[in-house]
Amino acid sequence: MCLGTIARAPAPMHQRLPQAGALLELAREPSVIGQEVASPLAEALASAELCRRLIVDDPRMSEELRPLFLEELTKVAVGIDRAVAHLRGMQDRDRI
Secondary structure (H helix, E strand, O other): OOHHHOOOOOOOOOOOOOHHHHHHHHHHHHHHHHHHHHHHHHHHHHHHHHHHHHHHHOOOOOOOHHHHHHHHHHHHHHHHHHHHHHHHHHHHHHHO
8 A cells, every 4th residue: 555645634824713712813803903003103193293393383484384284284183083093992892
């Protein structure tokens, strides 16, 4: 007999979780994503605030352009705040 020529099925790369464990991991996924995204958003919000301060305080800034830049930075900050609130909601749902 040539037992050495029978190909074995490749072993799985990682073990599968039981169904209950897999469902728990799937339920936790939004919270994990939320945590990973929240930090860069906080950094972006801090950068937007720094830019706002520079625009307000810089005497070289044109009085025509200053309000336009500030309006756009306000939109950026509002968008980031909305994203952070959404992510917090995802994390809160995970705790329920």
